[in-house]
Amino acid sequence: EVQLLESGGGLVQPGGSLRLSCVVSGITFSSCAMSWVRQFPGKGLEWVSVISGHGIDTYYADSVKGRFTVSRDNSKNTLYLQMSSLRAEDTAIYFCARTEYASGWSGDYFDYWGQGTLVTVSS
Amino acid sequence: QTVVTQEPSFSVSPGGTVTLTCGLTSGSVSTNYFPSWYQQTPGRAPRSLIYNTNTRSSGVPHRFSGSILGNKAALTITGAQADDDSDYYCVLYMGSGISVFGGGTKLTVL
Numbered sequence: 001e002v003q004l005l006e007s008g009g010g011l012v013q014p015g016g017s018l019r020l021s022c023v024v025s026g027i028t029f030s031s032c033a034m035s036w037v038r039q040f041p042g043k044g045l046e047w048v049s050v051i052s053g054h055g056i057d058t059y060y061a062d063s064v065k066g067r068f069t070v071s072r073d074n075s076k077n078t079l080y081l082q083m084s085s086l087r088a089e090d091t092a093i094y095f096c097a098r099t100e101y102a103s104g105w106s107g108d109y110f111d112y113w114g115q116g117t118l119v120t121v122s123s
Numbered sequence: 124q125t126v127v128t129q130e131p132s133f134s135v136s137p138g139g140t141v142t143l144t145c146g147l148t149s150g151s152v153s154t155n156y157f158p159s160w161y162q163q164t165p166g167r168a169p170r171s172l173i174y175n176t177n178t179r180s181s182g183v184p185h186r187f188s189g190s191i192l193g194n195k196a197a198l199t200i201t202g203a204q205a206d207d208d209s210d211y212y213c214v215l216y217m218g219s220g221i222s223v224f225g226g227g228t229k230l231t232v233l
Binding site for chain 2: 116
């Protein structure tokens with residue numbers, strides 16, 4: 001059974017930092033691209049970032065570029081999201097998701113999801 | 124900035140057919156955007172329904188189908204059931220590793 005378990009969420013002040021983790025089991029983690037997707041309190045979903053299986057290739061949404069860093073430790077089957085310079089508008093539930101490709105290295109889609117961890121940015 | 128558009132809400136009667144769409148504020152959606160669709164119920168993580176325009180994810184009932192209709196991606200539910208009452212999100216792949224979610228459609232089955 002594939003399982004993704006996020007942790008690390010919580011309350012942080014504007015301008016602060018937080019690191020999220022996602023532990024994955026049931027799949028060959030090092031072979032899988034992984035993404036972070038967030039869901040705002042108003043329910044909309046936003047793709048945040050993706051990292052390749054080997055961790056060399058990373059991509060970010062414009063809204064987080066320069067503030068968030070995705071990384072992974074394949075020896076620990078763990079995905080990370082380091083968030084800094086946090087803003088109120090970063091308040092959301094953060095999901096990790098296994099990312100597959102529809103064609104070649106393109107056409108990302110998200111087939112397995114964790115249950116999410118809540119990040120609240122507020123003073 | 125290009126935005127991915129979806130109907131905010133839709134309703135369908137049990138047993139009926141409904142088509143939800145996914146468009147762009149600028150331009151047309153084609154298979155080159157590799158549209159994918161996700162279902163989400165309150166308090167749960169999204170569930171993958173369709174990827175690469177029209178391929179059903181594992182375990183997804185055949186009543187869900189994906190296509191391109193005109194200049195939009197489409198998700199059709201044929202023979203809607205009560206537990207299809209959910210939020211539905213599309214995603215378009217913009218290239219260079221970037222994916223964009225639509226705003227979601229709240230589907231009511233009544």
